[in-house]
Amino acid sequence: MxxxxxxxxxxxxxxxxxxxxxxxxxxxxxxxxxxxxxxxxxxxxxLADRIAALHIDPVEKKPLFHFLPGTETLSFAAMGCNFSCSWCQNYSLSQPPRTGQSPEGQPAEPQDLVDAALRNGCASISYTYSEPTVFFEIMLDTAKRATQRGLYNIMVSNGFQSPQCLDELAPYINAANIDLKSFSEATYRDHCKARLAPVLDNLRHMMQLGWWVEITTLVIPALNDSDTELTDIASFIAKELGPDVPWHISRFHPDFTMHDRAPTPVTTLERAAAIGRAAGLHYVYTGNVPGHSGENTVCPSCGATAIARRGFTLLSDPPHDTCPECGAHIPGVFE
Ligand code: SF4
Structure with missing residues (x-):
């Protein structure tokens, strides 16, 4: 401790x-x-000073589709979360401390994590799986050392940090995938024991910091899948963060305490994707449906497939920041 x-x-x-x-x-x-x-x-x-999960993942699994595509990222978590989402898909990592259990895991030094990333050919370190905000001290120490050694840092988060927390992380985090779970304060309050407004403020803040940001929304039947709510989310991203911010709309499966509904129909994800594009977003991706064409990057200028994927695997050569068909710029960090 x-x-x-x-x-x-x-x-x-x-x-x-x-x-x-x-x-x-x-x-x-x-x-x-x-x-x-x-x-x-x-x-x-x-108490979040022990590593409870440690893996090497494709960066596409975070998901980040426009940040060093095709590279691997050393990914780790300590236990804990400041939310308690009823559909949490990592609840065995995130929730036990909220019920009074002490966090489990192995001690790990930031320097050892950085060494492991470099030894395994990773381009980055990701703070992920649970909620990295609550293991801020390990994240900050590791991110500082990783930056010194030429690695990038990625935060996968619910976006509920304090402004001071974001400012402390600002010089070291390069990219983030942030869950925008809903556009309803009631959903954040009733299902996550949290609030929406700070998440929206932090997303604006992250863009001002110059981080590469991608957004994920788990589309849950009868919770956040109405045309109105999906339009609200997509319009916020397009208008306040920018049309080039990728939006990952991901398929729900029953988990944790939410077992009262079926997985999201693929047709719902396709409807959400159409809503995202109609709102002005250039890059909308469907997630948790391997093999769906919605995983590909489609050039907004000519409609060609600029980056083909299946699941977390690239099907084409390491991509560049231009469309191979028309040469239009694809935004992101590509090398
Ligand atoms: S403010 Fe957030 S991080 Fe701090 S104790 Fe409360 S829930 Fe945990």
Whole structure:
């Protein structure tokens, strides 16, 4: 256990955690909402200091389709999350600390993680699987060292950081995939125990920081799949973040506590993709439907397939930032 960053004393032995937009006030001996930050005698400590998942993934799995496509990324997580989404697909990593269980995992030094990434030919390190905000201290230390050694850093997140947290990460994070789960405050409140507005503010902030940002929305039947809500999400991305920001619309499967509905019909994803394009987005992708043509990058200028994929695998040569058919620029980070 190590002392946490980004907190302040408030009164008596109480502290306020300033890492995410919950801004928990934590009594002595208690933990914050995420369950991995604990007040001990008036100082805040992090329990998220052990690695609970570590893999080498294609960057396409994050998903990032316009950031170093075809490369591998060393990906890791500590346990914990500041959300409790009823459909969480990684709940065994994200949720146990919220029920009072101590986070499990192996100790790992940032330098060892960076060495492992370089030894395995990775181009980047990804902070992913659970919610990296709550293992901020390991993420920041690792990202600093990775930057020094010429690696990129990727954050896969729910986007609920505090502004101060984003500013601390700003010099070291190069790309992010952010879940935009809904455009409804009620859905964020009732299903995630969180709020939408800070996520929208942080997305604007990340764009201002110059990070490469892609958005993922898990489309869930009878929750966020109406034409109105999908249009609201797509219009926000197109108008406030920019039409070149990729939008990944992903297929839901029953998980965690949400077992009252079937997987998302593929026709719903295709409808969502059409809504995204109608809202002005240039790059809309369907996810969790391997083999679907919606995984390909289609040139918005000429309609040719600029980058072909199946699942997380590129089917064409390492792509460049131009359409092979008409030469139009494909935005992103390609080398
Ligand atoms: S990271 Fe967020 S949820 Fe966890 S203690 Fe800090 S403010 Fe609360």
């Amino acid at each position: 190590r002392e946490a960053l980004l907190w302040k004393a408030v009164s008596g032995q109480r502290v306020q955690c300033r890492l995410c937009s919950h801004f928990c006030i934590i009594d002595d001996g208690a933990r914050g909402t995420c369950g991995v930050r604990e007040n001990r005698g008036g100082s805040l400590f992090t």
